Amino acid sequence: MYISDKNKILHTYDAIVIGSGISGGWAAMELCKKGMKTLLLERGRDVKHLVDYPTANLNPWDFKAGMNNTIQDREANPVQSSAYSPADKHFYVSDAEHPYIQEKPFNWYRGYQVGGRSLTWGRQCYRLSDLDFEANHRDGTGVDWPIRYKDLEQWYSYAESFIGVSGNRENLGHLPDGEFLTPMELNCIEKHLGDSIRKNDEHRLLTIARVANLTRGWDNRGPCQNRNLCTRGCPFGGYFSSNSSTIPAAMATGNLTLRPFSIVTEILFDEQKQKARGVRVIDTLTSEVHEFYAKIVFVNASTIATAGLLLNSVSSRFPDGFGNGSGQIGHNLMDHHSSAGAYGVHDQFTDQYYKGRRPCGFLIPRYRNLHPGEKLNFKRGYNIQGHGERQEWMDKAQSIDGFGEDFKAGLTTPGPWTVWMAGWGECLPYFDNQVTPDPSKKDKWGQPLLKIDFTFRENEHKMMTDIEQTSARMLDQAGFKHIESFNYNKPGGSTIHEMGTARMGNDPKTSVLNKFNQMHEAKNVFITDGSCMTSSACQNPSLTYMALTARASQFAYEQLKKGEL
């Protein structure tokens, strides 16, 4: 493609950010606030806060067939339709239009739009600790993280203070407290379970989830109205998304250019300067190809897509993919497992109820392998996430018999209290859990399909067994009846925490990024989405991406000022 000098100037920015989800939104905001003219590229359509939440104010009866997806839809979109409903389908891609190859079953859930999956995320915000940052080093798995908790601590605070996180301080070494708004409240069955856990095991506790839902007005947003309809987009700005928060803040600086409908197909390498000079983009509306240039590039396309983009960006310097001298790009793919847990029914507290729909459950922080001496048959650990509630009609329809007046009376009155809980578990970085482009199969824009080859291994399966046992035991000790432990055996991807395909590390021979998320082999490229993760820990990872992104943005800006980039 030929670009005249004039157009080249028009196509030149200080920074380019690829992807507008949770981490991309942060990169754009940070760079814009520092005065850099920033181009934010998003492959999907625009979604404007408030304006583009078409289902946010609909009642249940506004959906003709309830929350059931149509048969045609389920057949066309077998993966995505297992996550969406008619209420939030518009924030998921179509499998038919965006295919990928499952070497083994893997649910790759995606939202191609401005804001990405920040519109539909679970909003849980937990810090990692040195138990996590030192884990690889301690047990010799993968490579060592190039950072420790002290490197990230202030950036966690910075991110939390901006997004607004409700939570309770618990003073745990392995799950550090943050800058919290007033916590949401546990209900009586959750408090009862918490009391029992505290009484029976001094190392365990049950606390309210830490979530990016606002318990008071914050930064012109919220508070949360306790509707629990977050995945439709919140008309009250009650939770953090790129759309409600970082992108408007970036826009307000006057430095942001947002370009939706732009698939980045390649990062362009300048052989003379040995750094990236920009990106190549296909406009999905016109199919035109454009090039955009910048001094720095932030890659935030989301783990699997980021790996694909790097592997597809080949040049004489990088025949195996952009910045892939280590051969690690695409490898070490991780996802938390969240299949195993337990469920129980309690026959007390029938005179207690609640009002409002709290948008989160409870958390039992990690209690396994906290100390080097523990003799368990698996490495690392898990936390338990769950919620307590009284059985409502969805549950009672399965548990009561007959029909007629008695059935109706049973159906429409609150049932017994129940608790459902499951382990969110750490997945080790296995080299051969990987993403590779398959050039023999292309999508409608001529891009190679990505092939995902991922399985959970022995360590994860042993951990799942332990989760089933300990969850059921905690319920048993708290007097629950009809306890059923379970393992849904969901395939990889199901927790939607993909990580690790361009890991951070100290050694360029074994890692892709340095301790500032800067590519070892192309100093002006920064990657701060989930692909940068060196290990997965067991905490929900988004808060860490935000902290790393803010930190990397500051570093990039300073380096640029010093003339180092």
Next chain:
Amino acid sequence: MDRRSYLKSVAGLAVAGTASFSVFKWFSIHRKVVPAEFSSKHELLAELAEMIIPQTDTPGAKAANVHEYIIAVMVDCTSVKEQNKFIDGIAELEEYAAREYGKEFLKCNPAERKAVLKQMAKNSSGYSYKILNKINNKIFGKPFFLKLRELTVEGYCQSRLGATQGLAYDYIPGTFEACIPIRPNQRSWATK
């Protein structure tokens, strides 16, 4: 019975169940259904839904137009296999009414109708092994009465009348109150 022999016997039963499954039956549950087959059952479905969730001091399924919900889900969101299972269930119900009372279901009196639906519920009770029901439901679809009741419940509890009058509906709760004493005659929340 230990776990291994239990699983063996379950597997054996499942094989026996599938083997007795005739070619005719296979064609019968995979035949193509036209939406009109459901629409023509409009009145019958309205009556059946009302029998499951009747008008009391709050509206019943008929007033909440639950039959329209059932037809919408059946036509748009249900596999051919399950559609046929459902149509066959309706036919079975009508045949049973004709055999027992010599008239159409809709012409039966309330007591007769109740007896017919009870019989359908009995036919749906399935095996005593939970896992066999799972296998059976997977191969043949959910039994008619259970599917009918499930759709009636979904349709009613998500309808305007059902949610706001049959249940407690709170569109914008504002606050969350974690533990409050239950009120007399407290209805369940319509959404969670």
